[in-house]
Amino acid sequence: MNRYPLWKNLLVVVVFLLGGLYALPNIFDQDPSMEVSAQRDAVIDQTTLNRVDGVLQQSGITAKGMSLEEGKLLVRFTSTEDQLKALDPIAAALGQNYTQALALSPDIPDWLVGLGAEPMYLGLDLRGGVHVLIDVDMEAALTQALERYSGDIRTLLRGEKVRYVRIGREGEAVIVKFNNAAKRDQAREIIYEEFRSLILEEVDEGEDFLVKATLSPTETQSVKKFALQQNITTLRNRVNALGVSEPLIQQQGDRRIVVQLPGVQDPAKVKNILKATATLEYRLADTEHSVEDAVNGRIPPGSRLYHERNGQPVLLKKQVIVTGDQIVDASSGFDQRSGQPAVFVSLDGIGAKRMRRMTNENVGRPMAVVFIENRTITHKVNGETVKKKIKVEEVISIANILEPFGARFQTTGLDSSEEAHDLALLLRAGALAAPIEIVEERTIGPSLGQDSIDQGFRSVMIGLALVMVFMAVYYRVFGLVANMALAMNLVLVVALLSLLQATLTLPGIAGIVLTVGMAVDANVLIFERIREEIRNGSTPQASIQAGYEKAFSTIIDANITTLIAAVVLFSFGTGPIKGFAITLALGILTSMFTAIIGTRAVINLIYGRKRVKELAV
Amino acid sequence: MQLFKKETHIDFMGGRRLAMILSLVLIVIALGSIVARGLNLGIDFTGGTLVEVGFPNAVELPLVRERLSSEGFGDAVVQHFGTSRDVLIRLAPRADIESAELSDRAFSAMLNLDSSADLRRVEFVGPQVGDELTEDGGLAMLYALIGILIYVGLRFEYRFAVGAVIALIHDVIITIGLFSIFQVEFDLPVLAAVLAVIGYSLNDTIVVYDRIRENFRKIRKGDSQTIINTSLNQTLSRTLVTSMTTLLVLLSLFFFGGEIIHGFALALIIGVVIGTYSSVYVAGSAILMMGISKADLMPVKKDDEAVDETP
Numbered sequence: 001m002n003r004y005p006l007w008k009n010l011l012v013v014v015v016f017l018l019g020g021l022y023a024l025p026n027i028f029d030q031d032p033s034m035e036v037s038a039q040r041d042a043v044i045d046q047t048t049l050n051r052v053d054g055v056l057q058q059s060g061i062t063a064k065g066m067s068l069e070e071g072k073l074l075v076r077f078t079s080t081e082d083q084l085k086a087l088d089p090i091a092a093a094l095g096q097n098y099t100q101a102l103a104l105s106p107d108i109p110d111w112l113v114g115l116g117a118e119p120m121y122l123g124l125d126l127r128g129g130v131h132v133l134i135d136v137d138m139e140a141a142l143t144q145a146l147e148r149y150s151g152d153i154r155t156l157l158r159g160e161k162v163r164y165v166r167i168g169r170e171g172e173a174v175i176v177k178f179n180n181a182a183k184r185d186q187a188r189e190i191i192y193e194e195f196r197s198l199i200l201e202e203v204d205e206g207e208d209f210l211v212k213a214t215l216s217p218t219e220t221q222s223v224k225k226f227a228l229q230q231n232i233t234t235l236r237n238r239v240n241a242l243g244v245s246e247p248l249i250q251q252q253g254d255r256r257i258v259v260q261l262p263g264v265q266d267p268a269k270v271k272n273i274l275k276a277t278a279t280l281e282y283r284l285a286d287t288e289h290s291v292e293d294a295v296n297g298r299i300p301p302g303s304r305l306y307h308e309r310n311g312q313p314v315l316l317k318k319q320v321i322v323t324g325d326q327i328v329d330a331s332s333g334f335d336q337r338s339g340q341p342a343v344f345v346s347l348d349g350i351g352a353k354r355m356r357r358m359t360n361e362n363v364g365r366p367m368a369v370v371f372i373e374n375r376t377i378t379h380k381v382n383g384e385t386v387k388k389k390i391k392v393e394e395v396i397s398i399a400n401i402l403e404p405f406g407a408r409f410q411t412t413g414l415d416s417s418e419e420a421h422d423l424a425l426l427l428r429a430g431a432l433a434a435p436i437e438i439v440e441e442r443t444i445g446p447s448l449g450q451d452s453i454d455q456g457f458r459s460v461m462i463g464l465a466l467v468m469v470f471m472a473v474y475y476r477v478f479g480l481v482a483n484m485a486l487a488m489n490l491v492l493v494v495a496l497l498s499l500l501q502a503t504l505t506l507p508g509i510a511g512i513v514l515t516v517g518m519a520v521d522a523n524v525l526i527f528e529r530i531r532e533e534i535r536n537g538s539t540p541q542a543s544i545q546a547g548y549e550k551a552f553s554t555i556i557d558a559n560i561t562t563l564i565a566a567v568v569l570f571s572f573g574t575g576p577i578k579g580f581a582i583t584l585a586l587g588i589l590t591s592m593f594t595a596i597i598g599t600r601a602v603i604n605l606i607y608g609r610k611r612v613k614e615l616a617v
Numbered sequence: 618m619q620l621f622k623k624e625t626h627i628d629f630m631g632g633r634r635l636a637m638i639l640s641l642v643l644i645v646i647a648l649g650s651i652v653a654r655g656l657n658l659g660i661d662f663t664g665g666t667l668v669e670v671g672f673p674n675a676v677e678l679p680l681v682r683e684r685l686s687s688e689g690f691g692d693a694v695v696q697h698f699g700t701s702r703d704v705l706i707r708l709a710p711r712a713d714i715e716s717a718e719l720s721d722r723a724f725s726a727m728l729n730l731d732s733s734a735d736l737r738r739v740e741f742v743g744p745q746v747g748d749e750l751t752e753d754g755g756l757a758m759l760y761a762l763i764g765i766l767i768y769v770g771l772r773f774e775y776r777f778a779v780g781a782v783i784a785l786i787h788d789v790i791i792t793i794g795l796f797s798i799f800q801v802e803f804d805l806p807v808l809a810a811v812l813a814v815i816g817y818s819l820n821d822t823i824v825v826y827d828r829i830r831e832n833f834r835k836i837r838k839g840d841s842q843t844i845i846n847t848s849l850n851q852t853l854s855r856t857l858v859t860s861m862t863t864l865l866v867l868l869s870l871f872f873f874g875g876e877i878i879h880g881f882a883l884a885l886i887i888g889v890v891i892g893t894y895s896s897v898y899v900a901g902s903a904i905l906m907m908g909i910s911k912a913d914l915m916p917v918k919k920d921d922e923a924v925d926e927t928p
Contacts, residue, residue, distance in 0.1 A: 132717075133746065267739060268721035275717070438717035439743035447671060448737040455875035462873055463866030470862060474618045507806055510878055513870045514813065514885065517863035518820070524862070525824065528855040535624065554827040557772060558820040564764040565816030569809060572757035577809045584813065 002544050002608035004601050012601045015593070016488055022495035025112055025119040030104040031064060032083035035245050036073040036090065042097035044073050055093045061086050076105060080446075102263050103245035120497045123505035123579055124442070126456075128449035129262040130270050133440035134235070136255050141227035141434035142220065143169070149198065149213065150174045156194055162187045165208070174198075174213040184209040197222075224254070230433035232257055237429035238273055256439075267443040275436055278373045278426050279324030280345075280411065284358065285366040285398060286315040306370060308395045309415070316368050316395070321358045324372075326351030330427035332420040335412050341420035342412045345427065352407035359404040368398040369411050371423075456509035463513050464490070471520060475527050477616035481602045482523040485594040489519050492590040493583065502586075505579030515587025521558070522595035525551040530617050540612040548600055555596065559588050620857055625850045629897055630842045630905060636898035640787060647794020656797050659804030660740060662754070664747035666708040666719045669738040670727045675701040680730065688726040699876035703737065710744075717741060754808045758789070761815050773826060774913055780903035781822045784895040788818045792888045806881040814888030817863070821856060821896035828852050829904070833914045841910050845901050853897070860893040 036052065038044050049066055052075060056063050063086075064076040075090075077083040083102060091100055104127065106119045124131050146169045153176060154167045164187065165177040176191075178184040181204075188200055188211050197219035201212040215223065232249060235257060239247045248260040264270055286303040294305045294315050306314050329346040347355060359367070373392045397413025414420045444452075468486065471479035493512060497504055530547030538546060563585060570581035607615065660667050678695050681704055685693045690708060698705040704727075708719045720739040727734045742750075762782055770778035792814055796803050828848040836844055867889065871882035 135743075135745075265736075267736075268718075268724075271717055271721070437743075438741075440746045441717055441720070441739055441741040443720075443736070443739035445671075445735060445737040447735055448669070452875055452877065455873060455878075459866075459870045459872075459874040463869035466865040466869060467862045470865060474858065476618075506875075506878060507809060507881065510806075510870060510874065510881055513866050513874070514863070517866035518817070518859070520862050521820070521859045524855050524858045528852075528858070531619075532851065550831075554824055557827055558823045561765055561768060561819045561823055562816035564768060565761050565812055565819070568757050568761040568764060569812050572753050572760070573809065577805060580806075580809050580813075584816075 002541055002600075002604045004604050004608075008597065009601050009605075012598055015492070016598075019488065019492040019495040021112075021115065022117050022499050023491045025106060025108045025117045025498060026494055028106055028108045028119070030106050030119070031076040031078075032080045033074055033076045033103050033105040034083060034086060034090070035101045035103050036075065036094065037071065037099055037101070037243075038097060044068065044071055044098075048073055048094070048098075051093060052090055055089050056086060059086065059089045074105060076107070099241065099243035101243040101245040104263070118498055118501065120494065120504045121501045122449075122453075123503040123508065124260055124262055124449075125444050125506045126449050126453050126504065126509075127262050128265070128444050128446035129260065130264045130267045131258070131260045131440075131442040132271065132274065132438050133252070134231075134257040134259060134274070134436045135439045136228055136231055136257065137435040137437065138224050138227065138255050141223055142172070142215065144434065145215065145219075145223045146172070146174055149195065149215075152195070153191060153213070156190065157187055160187075160190050162190065172214060176211045176213070178209045178211075179207070181209050184211060187211060227434040228255065228257070231436060234430045234432050235259060235274060238425065241425045241429055242270065242273060257436075263446075265446065267441065271438060271441070273422060273425065275438055276373065276422075276426050277432055277435060278371065278423060279431055280327070280423075280427065281323050281370040281372060282321040282355070283316040283319070283368050283370060284321065284362060285368050286317050287365065289315060291315050306368070306393060306395045308398070309413075314368060314395050314398060316370070321367070322347060322351045322355055324427060324431055326354075327427045330424040332417065332424040334417070335410060338412065340412045341414050341417040342410045343414065343420050343424045343427070344408070344410045347407050355409075356404060356406040359401050363401050363404060366398050366400050368395045369413060370394070371396045452506045452509075456506060456513075460490075460509065460513050460516065464516050467516060467520060471523075475523075475617055477606065478523075478527050478530070478599075478603070481599050481606070482520055482527070482595070484602060485523065485591075485598045486516065486519055488598055489587070489591050489594040490516065492594065493587050496586050496590065497583065502582045503579050504583070507577060508579030508583045511580040511583030512587060515584060515591060518562075519587060519591035519595060522551070522555045522591060523599060525554055525558075526595070526599070527617055530615065534615065534617070540607065540615045543615065544603060544607065548596070552596065555592065559592055563588055620854045625853055626846075627850055627853070628846060629849045630846050630901060633898065633902040633905070637902060640895075640899060643791050643794070644787065647791050647797070650794055650797040651790075654797055654800070656793070656803045657800045658751075659802050659807075660707070660742050660747070661805040661808075662747050662751045662803075664742045664744035665710070666716065666723075667738075667740045668706045668708070668720045668723050668727075668736070669698055670704050670706065670724065671735040671737045672702050672704065672731055673733050676704060676731070678704070681706070681727070684726055684730045685723065688722065688729075690723060690726070693723070703876075716743060750805065754805075757808075757812060758815070761812060762786070765815070765819055769823070769826075773830060774909075776904050776907040776909050776913070777826050777830075779907065780900050781819060781826065783903045784822050784892075784900040785815050785818055787895050787899050788814055788888060788891045791891050792884060795887050796884070801883065802880055804880060806878065807884045810881045810884035811888065813885060814892060817885075817889060818892030818895060821859070821892055822900040824855065825849060825852050825896050825900055826904075829901070830914055833909075833911050841905060844911075845905055849897055849901055856893060856896060860889055863889050 036044065036048065049068060052073065053066065061082050064078050066073065066075050077086065087100060087102070150167055150169050153174060157164055162183060165179055167174070167176045176187065178187060184202065188202060191198065191211065191213065192200055197216050198213040199216050203210040203212050228251060232251060236249050239249060239259065239261065244261045244264055246262055248258065250258045252258045259274060261270060286300065289300045289303060291313050295313050299305055302318050303315050304318055306316050308314060326348050327345055328348045331344050333342055333344060334340065335342040371394045397411060414423065468483045471482050475482060493515065526547050529551045530543045533543035533546045566581045566585040566588065570578055573581055678697065681695050685695065685706065692709050694707040696705050697703060706723055708723055710716050711719065714722065720741055724736050762785060765785070766778050766782050769781050789811060792811055796807065825848065828851055829845055832844045832848045836847070864886065867882055867886045870878060871886060874882060
């Protein structure tokens with residue numbers, strides 16, 4: 001007799017119910033929605049909700065619902081059109097201190113939310129969005145560190161009154177030159193005491209006595225780590241200011257950063273903001289010398305030649321009043337007098353003090369605002385990758401200092417309010433510690449994402465139907481049981497993906513389709529065995545018993561080898577491929593449960609309790 | 618319903634020389650094509666920029682080309698993708714524009730052509746990333762093969778492991794070879810599919826080997842060839858049924874899964890067909906030629922020792 005103990009039957013039922021429960025959120029629609037969150041000291045409360053409600057009524061858009069959740073205001077819409085239409089009026093009404101992010105929010109009942117059930121997390125290739133891989137220029141980070149050390153050593157030696165001939169970075173070292181060995185040795189001691197992270201080497205070159213300082217391996221590591229961490233922080237600030245729901249910013253390897261922005265529809269803007277190294281510098285104009293002479297090559301020492309955006313040459317002092325590092329806050333708006341787009345800047349203590357002193361001394365003289373941006377161009381020349389760095393420095397405004405000013409002031413001269421907005425964002429989010437370059441981009445438009453979901457869903461359903469028809473015809477009652485297991489397997493895979501919040505990608509859907517085909521394999525193995533046993537003259541009950549038993553080790557062996565392939569795929573793959581590996585692996589695991597234990601429970605229920613003359617297999 | 622009304626008695630191993638010649642010919646052609654013509658590698662591996670643009674109505678390619686070349690993209694490769702409303706543009710790197718910006722320029726050119734153009738997809742892969750992927754892809758395949766070699770070696774016997782890996786290499790070479798012969802684009806999803814083929818084909822091979830091992834231990838009379846033949850016949854209907862169900866879903870994926878997944882589905886379809894053939898002919902012949910015999914798998918209880926004692 002083939003009977004399962006009660007606990008095994010219960011196990012199958014419980015697993016099936018749990019699977020169904022956690023797969024359930026996926027059948028609810030996802031509403032196009034908008035998340036409004038507060039920046040800095042602004043708050044989100046009932047007042048905000050009422051304001052947004054008012055704006056929506058004015059613009060004739062009906063919201064499906066609005067709710068306050070964890071310091072965020074969630075507005076649901078009935079269509080994507082409404083969602084997009086509502087963006088501008090809401091942004092205008094709430095102003096600078098709030099950000100709006102477009103999102104998809106599942107509309108699932110509260111009791112399901114309470115159980116922690118969520119729909120599957122869709123990958124960027126399905127929901128649309130921008131994925132970029134960013135390479136951090138570690139060589140530049142190291143060079144910067146050496147430059148910093150070279151400055152620090154200079155200050156140190158001056159402070160200690162040790163005379164040196166020259167200090168400077170040469171390649172991967174800081175070289176300090178002395179004219180006698182005694183001074184060199186004295187300096188070496190001082191440097192050694194102060195900078196333990198440097199490796200010091202004494203070199204004699206004829207008349208010159210040098211100290212050659214290089215970064216120790218641990219220091220090199222920490223410089224790199226710092227550059228990466230700092231850049232991640234800056235990128236996160238920038239992304240947060242952009243207003244994206246569920247952004248992902250993650251380290252990949254030891255010099256790369258992945259940024260994934262679901263739902264973002266304007267990749268050009270995102271890339272510009274991410275990689276921008278834009279900053280501002282404030283300099284006094286040189287009015288004592290002639291610009292024409294400078295253009296003809298006679299640039300006075302202490303000054304530099306710049307150009308305005310319209311190409312007009314200007315001569316500025318080399319000395320910088322304030323750099324972008326000293327800017328602590330920035331916002332965009334319009335100049336009250338001229339109506340031009342403007343950036344309002346706040347300086348830190350040191351910056352404010354310098355600004356106050358310089359403007360005090362130079363009332364009536366012109367001061368210039370220089371906009372600085374670095375760009376990297378990579379291309380292949382004869383198979384070799386060549387990087388070219390371009391530094392753009394433009395004077396965006398030059399105006400007379402009307403009265404002294406300090407910590408807060410404004411800068412005009414930008415082309416558009418959008419540029420003012422972007423520049424304010426960059427100044428606020430801070431500068432990048434090392435230059436970056438985008439080395440990979442994958443953008444999926446929302447229409448393609450939806451198409452992929454639809455096509456993926458359709459191919460799963462058609463594939464499933466075909467297999468089910470085949471199994472029912474080929475194995476009759478046993479085939480129908482296998483079909484139940486197959487359906488349950490699909491539910492379990494979906495439930496596990498939802499529970500683990502693993503990313504579902506297009507190849508992931510393909511993995512599910514493939515699992516559907518391969519999941520029945522275990523049942524095919526079992527059923528063929530049962531048929532063989534019957535042919536060999538065993539009784540129906542003994543055949544069922546032997547069929548399941550003999551097929552078991554084969555199923556395990558066959559599935560473990562496929563799992564090995566899935567694990568390898570997972571460990572080497574990126575985004576979409578990982579998604580494929582996950583669904584394949586999950587599908588193999590769940591199918592072993594449903595195809596072996598699940599079908600056996602049902603077969604036992606049908607045949608186990610009675611005398612059977614013939615099996616419908 | 619049954620594929621075969623009675624037990625089958627096909628002499629698979631008798632035809633192994635013929636099968637071997639067929640396999641060798643296929644492999645030589647595949648390798649020849651891979652060496653001579655190479656693969657039509659996608660930008661995942663070569664690096665480059667690709668933009669897919671959707672238009673509200675069917676669009677003429679010459680118009681697209683003209684617009685692109687007037688904006689300085691004279692060397693862009695343009696083709697329809699799936700429907701005549703979708704256009705795929707491939708861009709070569711340019712010295713004066715940052716690579717990450719190429720796609721933005723090309724798309725704005727398309728917006729000038731039709732303001733309701735829809736940006737469906739951008740893929741940009743920098744040259745260094747492409748090189749890394751190629752290397753990683755090769756390594757992944759190697760790791761998968763080594764992992765399998767070890768597992769099968771432990772669970773069965775070294776000759777089975779070698780046989781399984783020979784069958785896998787056979788399948789992979791022929792699958793990739795067909796992509797080379799027909800110059801179908803080989804991108805990252807296709808590579809994933811090839812790795813899945815490794816998993817699938819192995820699944821088939823293991824089922825066959827499992828039966829061979831069982832029969833070596835169970836059947837008292839008959840030489841290795843007869844026992845392998847019996848095993849292949851016993852597992853034949855399972856091999857075919859599973860291949861059939863898998864092919865059914867793959868065909869569904871190929872025809873209904875959308876343009877992006879085409880290459881992936883194709884690679885798996887080829888892989889499943891070749892894998893089914895190889896699990897019957899290549900895997901069986903391989904262990905037979907390596908001289909597997911009953912003694913290698915007896916006695917059951919001292920299985921591990923038996924492995925150690927084989928020279």
